[in-house]
Amino acid sequence: MPQPPFTLPPQYDPRDVEGRLYQGWLERGVFTARADSPREPYVIVMPPPNITAILHTGQGLNNVIQDVLIRFERMRRREALWLPGTDHAGIATQNVVERLVAKEGKTRFDLGREQFVERVWAFVRETGSTILEQLKVIGSSCDWSRTRFTLDPAYSRAVREVFVQLWEEGLIYRGHRVIHWCPHCLTALSDEEAVFADEAGKLYYIRYPVEGGPQPFLTVATTRPETILGDTAVAVHPEDGRHAGFIGKTARLPIANLPIPIVADDTVDPAFGTGFVKVTPAHDANDFEIGTRHQLEMPLIMRPDGTMGEDGGQADGRSGGQSRPATARPPDRPTASRVPRELQGLDRFAAREKIVQMLEAEGLLEKVEPHTHAVRHCYRCDTVVEPRLSDQWFVKMRPLAEPVLGAYRNAEFRIVPERWRATFENWMGNIRDWNISRQLWWGHRIPVFTCTQCQHQWADREDPARCPKCGGAVIQDLDVLDTWFSSWLWPFATLGWPERTADLARFYPGHTLVTAPEILFFWVARMLMSGYHFMDRTLPFTTVYLHGTVRDTQHRKMSKSLGNGIDPLDVVRLYGADALRWTLIAGSSLGADVILDPNDLETTFAPGRNFANKLWNIGRFILAQLPERAPPLEALDVPSLPLADRWILSRAQATIRDATAAFEQFRLDEGAKRCFDFAWKELADWYVEAVKPRLAASGAAPAGGPPGSAAVAAPDAALGVLAYCLDTVLRLLHPVVPFITEELWQKLPGRKPDDLLVVAAWPRAQPDLADAEADRQFPLVQEAISSIRMLRAEYRVPPKARLQASVQPRSEPARQALAGERETILRLAQLSELAFDGKRAGVGAHAVLADGSEVFVALEGEIDVQQECRRLAGELARLEQQLSGLAAKLTNHNFVARAPAEVVAKEREKERAWRDQRQALAGKLKSLGCS
């Protein structure tokens, strides 16, 4: 028995279905990839969110894009693996737990390393799966059986293996140089983790007395007066004529009151400031280079926490930034001659003010100018980063980067959109060594061991009991590795490497990497390098798809601190996951930013909800019509079907082609919108409306009839066509709006309980259903209907009034089209009668169709002849204008001679149709007796 009509509620409520469907997918294991599958794999590894993260809209966008791609390829019969997981996020996670500990009035140093790390684990066990659960809510079809965490034991083995291999290859070294130091997080940072932000600062001009120079003093310009305590030279450009006489002389450093040399160095820009540069080798990367060239002293004058004072902890050179709690810091030393007692312990910014005052008091402050410059900040806590001389572990990057750059130029992988090429090549070509040690406790402990007796130092895959050389006691490096030193192995460490697992053999290399441009260098470039280096020169993916950023209407990035974020789960609750997904996908063209309005969720997400509801009602209507077994398409003699049927079948093929091509090219918005148009504009607005009379007549719609009364008559073609179109559009839309489509698809006739859309086949265009003739002719029917509707509106015909109309087709094909769809026109234009050729009942309104066919609507007593004359004259004038433009073009020899023949032919064809229209309009004007 067919399902009784319209038992489904008239409004779709996603809350009733989403959780149930997702649970069903999980229970059937449809997201689980099989390593033994004969199908060709398709692999996406998820950019692992931080273990502490909660879902924000940017991740929503990122994951929805991945889900669309993975669902698309799964339906295309690939063995689809979307591998999820989380990142231990060293600094971020440690900070979170430190804040928790702080609420108890303690610091991590009070707990000690072991206890603190256990505390972090406890936190991770408690909340670590939060974001993954949230990803399920938005429909992510990840293979949860393969979920990974960067601190999993197996993953950690991979990290260690990579470190040791790089060590053995000589690509890891201990570097003594100025690095970026976060005084809040108390750790070193990589270049990428110290991000520039423009700041309105000041440029201070400070006088240094000079002994025996051309003048009694020189003036340096600096933005950081507090660092003068660490100055060990003043530099000028060797060819700076103004200052040549100073070179080799000695300046006296104010406040610290120390003699420092004046040296010549090429890197000084004579045009900046005064041409004199103060040189602070321990607190400025550039000055460090100068200091090295001139063998200058390099005193640290700040402690790790950013307060003023010498710090003995740097001297041992073993673990440069090894941070100490304030309480554990050794007492100030008597040798602290550079930092005066009154500045000791003062924060660097307070010290800046104080030093400026002191200089002013001594008459050494010449002037202060406003100065905007870029200052690096910690990407985790936003603290201004302090350049600081220390010892850290570095990876030599050039040997890793070069082959990847070559592979890129050799088109072995691509970045979409292509415009990132220059940025990528530039960064890879000028890559700098990577500081991988972090003075943290949460992370992979650096596997470098040092013998306390013979000082032998090595990296080890296992924890050694004693020194292999002398048997002495060993100590392990205290630091941990940069988080990105583990995540750069994600595409293969998640699959079991260095073990040669079946997963690794099957699912490496992967295919598409979807992420935001922000982490192109942090993560993507490094994954390419590690993949190439450790996986036998095999890059981890073939395409990097960089999507845009989610922003508010002022184009500000959505962020917690700005309070302009949108909680995706709120959206799911209010509008449904499909609505969220629809908005994100339809709102972002290839690589472009997505603008959402956090202050108006209704405007932002209602369209997605409305579309889901539209689909629901299309399904509701069609399902109510369908008998238990709708006629399959193959049973229909398509060429003999009515025009409307042939037309919608042809449109379906075009939609399949367009949507497939769009998804293949990552133009997800275009694919989504194409399907939207098919479902709503073509199927619902036209075809469904066109076949309603036939459905009523067929008896297939048991309008209130008793069950079983609809005996199976001759197969009704419309039912077959409707079933096919609904099935097709649900498949096409499934990657974007998986819930509503799955819910409806399962209700189609003939479905068994095991049938799931999520693993159904992607539709294939059937060339024999493409029908260029129908594509040309049905629009005439549409136009006839629209023009009559327009006349009704124009003349304010009461909605219920049925009118009489007649048409005069311009050609035989037009006659066939219009006559064949007579019922459709009658219904949709609300006519009581439709005559062909000439039979015009008195006064009425006129319209001319694109091909010159004429339409006449009888409007006895309703029409104002003057108005009709004006309207038609206006149309004629517009047509004349278009026509004269076209005529000018066609009489232009240059155009006719130079434009491609088919373009010219098309224009001529257009001219012919317009002339027909003009003739028809002129005839009407004449027959109405318009002046």
Place this chain on the structure above:
RNA sequence: GGGCGAAUAGCUCAGCUGGUUCAGAGCGCCUGCCUUACACGCAGGAGGCCGGGGGUUCGAAUCCCUCUUCGCCCACCA
């Protein structure tokens, strides 16, 4: 300092390899409609010198140059 992107209807944006029925969509607005799938809807409509200027071309929203305004990325702006 270098590189990149954007500027199209009131708002958010499409418009990919130039061709006047390609000037579009959604939202908003105006007019009618609760037409037995949907008012989260249906029908009709208004609204834009496609940022300014120059150029290439038979033809430019589309290609080139330049200017203006925003945004992003990179850089040893002391």
